[in-house]
């Protein structure tokens with residue numbers, strides 16, 4: 001018992017990361033190319049993110065890629081041969097990761113001293129996040145129900161919050177579903193999800209958005225990957241499952257390629273070692289199935305689904321598999337623009353303006369995404385929301401969390417208002 005108490009005091013508060021040494025000497029390059037060229041890189045390289053290129057190279061994409069010392073020459077040669085313009089933007093990734101860790105450690109200690117159950121200027125471990133959800137449900141039983149939605153591959157409890165002033169029993173209300181941390185390394189997505197819960201439950205429980213809308217919010221879809229990205233490998237993206245052929249060498253599946261929508265039709269996603277491995281079958285991952293069951297639980301009245309990702313300042317909508325537009329594309333675009341606008345208004349001056357568009361047109365083709373699957377099963381408004389990374393990519397310093405959660409809430413609130421007024 002005593003040991004447990006000591007561990008609660010010491011272990012929970014710590015945020016000791018591991019594995020940075022494997023990135024000693026790894027460099028980051030920004031490389032631009034045609035959409036197809038960039039998409040191909042994703043199959044073989046660690047592409048940290050892709051975004052539309054700056055105006056001078058309009059029509060092209062820009063990818064941020066990590067090059068290990070031993071593969072660098074070969075890839076730079078490849079870029080040159082293929083007319084892909086590149087610039088080096090960081091010399092030693094391990095150093096960047098060590099700085100990030102030191103920054104988080106400092107904010108973590110400050111947050112602990114503040115005595116608040118949650119702060120918007122640091123990052124939390126999965127068990128702390130689960131505890132926070134349980135605490136909210138205990139304090140606000142009239143509004144919050146925590147659903148134990150299932151176990152991750154490694155046995156962690158995936159929880160989500162159902163927020164409703166009518167216990168999900170009033171079937172006349174619209175539902176909004178939001179998920180975060182499908183991709184492990186995209187840490188800032190979870191605070192955004194938690195902040196939405198906080199706004200609805202703690203800050204404005206009497207607001208229309210709380211009283212007249214039912215919400216399903218999944219703050220950590222992929223807890224195994226998240227914990228692994230803290231303890232072992234900051235750049236981990238996929239789940240930690242080992243149920244597929246080739247898993248010894250390359251464990252894990254990309255949750256956002258594992259949904260049953262044109263699953264299995266993209267050769268690049270069939271390789272277990274690629275960053276975008278789709279898994280041995282659609283919905284092979286426990287984590288993906290949690291999202292599926294959460295979405296299916298109130299499908300008839302769900303109007304809006306947003307999957308939070310990092311980074312790139314984009315609202316992306318269907319169809320990612322072929323670039324054609326769903327029948328309600330005009331609406332998707334308009335609501336996306338309105339949300340983007342509300343965020344841009346509150347963003348820092350140095351932030352990139354949001355881009356709203358069809359996923360395949362803005363970036364490139366994708367299969368098995370939650371955005372396309374949720375649209376296909378009948379939710380009218382579904383988006384992948386790529387949050388801002390500033391110059392930090394997805395290693396957003398803890399000191400930026402508050403800015404990102406508040407500006408993003410402004411956008412989500414506009415989307416929710418639209419749902420309410422058009423219901």
Ligand SMILES: *[C@@H]1O[C@H](CO)[C@@H](O)[C@H](O)[C@H]1NC(C)=O
Pocket residue numbers: 319321322323324
């Ligand atoms: C593109 O994919 C969507 C979703 O599966 C489908 O409904 C649509 O018919 C396809 N469009 C074309 C032009 O193939």
